[in-house]
Amino acid sequence: MDLQIILLLGQDGITNGAIYALLALALVLVFAVTRVIFIPQGEFVAFGALTLAALQAGKIPGTVWLLLVAGITVALLDGINLLRERRFSRLPPLLLANIGFPLACAGILWLVPPGGLPLWAQVVLAMVLVVPLGPMLYRIAFQPLASAPVLVLLIVSVAVHMAMMGLGLLFFGAEGSRTPSFTELSFEIAGAPLQGQTILVVLASAILIAGLYFFFERTLYGKALRATAMNRTGARLMGISASMAGKLSFTLAAAVGVFSGILIAPITTIYYDSGFLIGLKGFVGAIIGGLASYPVAALGALLVGLLESYSSFWASAFKEVIVFTLIIPVLLWRSLTSKHVEEEEE
């Protein structure tokens, strides 16, 4: 094992670690705000990557139909409530956002052949198609259970994951896809080749993390989310809507997931079920941060990436074992150092 190999492995680990870090942050965010352990996080990675791949192949991705169906479901759920409460003025914006918008997306895809669009437009289109699924998912699956115990939310989360994975197989087929590189640049550092794509992943992740930090520190919505995370009841008394906070956190999580998917799609082949494992590694990172601390979660995820990379060199057959066994000492250490607080029953 010479310096070059150490460098290459480190580079590989940091690239994957950056993606895991993004997902870990999204998991911490969703858990802090809604107490949902967001297992479908990984599905957004796969959906984002595969939607982009489908667009590039000039096909209409199946996520459009999912968006339409989810939108109509949300419109029905909320619409009936509004009708019952006779708040008719709120109906048009609701219909516009949940039915008009997906229809507009489908219309654009119908009119403009997606294969011919420039890459950035395809990326934007993929984001626009998949990200709204986040808040819709929250409205359909989690909002009715918002005050349920963590365990119930976890079970629902698993169910959503299974459903989305099945839909993924239906939409994208069993075989994977890879998208072309964003950049063909390549450098050499200390004799080790460094791909431009790798730098792009690390840079984009860093920018996104900085953006999230800014969002939470400087904007009203970010502060509202933080307040909800700290004390749900208190936040509600201050006029922060719990369902707004939930939807917003799911939107952010979906956006982060889709963005990560688009970032890694050129590096590796993504399958309809790839997301789960990627998300799970982000989850290990989030656990290291106790599902509460953002910086520790990000560092933990980076550690997972590096550990994965070096263990794939030393003992490739046991790589996953090593990565997931990491959780045991972390949990031990956490349970020894932190005081266990019973979850308050509502």
Added chain:
Amino acid sequence: MLRKISLAVLAAFSTAVLADINVGVSVSATGPAASLGIPEKNTFALLPQTIGGEKVNYIILDDATDPTAAAKNVKKLVTEHKVDVIIGSTTTPNSLAMIDTAFDSKTPMISMAGNAAVVEPMDAKRAWVFKTAQNDAHMATAILQHMVDNGVKTVAFIGFADAYGEGWFKEFAKIAELRKLQVVASERYQRNDTSVTGQILKILSAKPDAVLIAGAGTPAVLPQKTLKEKGYKGKIYQTHGVANNDFLRVGGKDVEGAMLPVGPLMVAAQLPADNPVKKSALEYVTKYEAAYGKGSVSSFGGHAWDAGVLLSATIPQALKKGKPGTVEFRTALRDALENVKNLPAAHGIFNISPQDHQGFDQRARVMVTIENGTWKLIK
């Protein structure tokens, strides 16, 4: 009275069903082996609807690449649907999980899985089990022969960290030792891995003349892409598990030059006219592509087709010994399957014997390379 009538109706109804031949199918149309299971499932729509003048019903169940589900499926097929023969499953672990029920109910079973463990070592249970896919050993010898012929002395192995990769490594290492080839590195990866840099760096530091990648479908692209990216110049071999067009689509220029053994149907049109498999292989390719579009054929669907070929050849003989739905018919079908001789199919020529329930020989494989995004026969 009502009960009597309903019983009578039921009895009349069930005899009507029993007159047909029921073929129970369990395939892995979802889950990790879905890319193999889907073309197999598609193929059953193309199989003959009547054999020997009797109507054939195909009851197709999905086992989601889960051995437990496969075992459940086969129980359901045998007890509820009273099938005369079982076809399935796609993968080795799933097929192994089905053997016990096939034996207990005295129902012949035709597996489409690769590993020889499904039909070897021959025992009382496996006497009821047949297999249409080439044994991994068939394919491994073809690769090793090609390596030896081309002066390869050292070889590195990277395969799936599951039954497929392990099965290949065992076969490959065994034959490599016999042929005096040195295996200098043996690495594993997961089909969902986003990076194999670590494994590839380790392989590169061993400086092998050739690398064998034992993966199925598109996940086998990643090691080859990484090898090229890191500047590997030696020969790269793949296994027949990658022989579908998605592999070419995802691999693109990264998989150019890879060499692999496949069933002859993948290059049926390129086979010389005197090849005995050419006609039967082309028949399947034409039918499949007519139904599912040009270029859609994959070698996996061929295994399902070959199960149909076996049934078409043996059911008429079994019909002479007993009626479908009876144990006599099933036993006769098993005996007939065991005595299939010189039967051309999509993947080779079946010569089944009591010791060998697979029945293919070296005519069931050819070496191909990937050139300009298509499979090209190595002459």
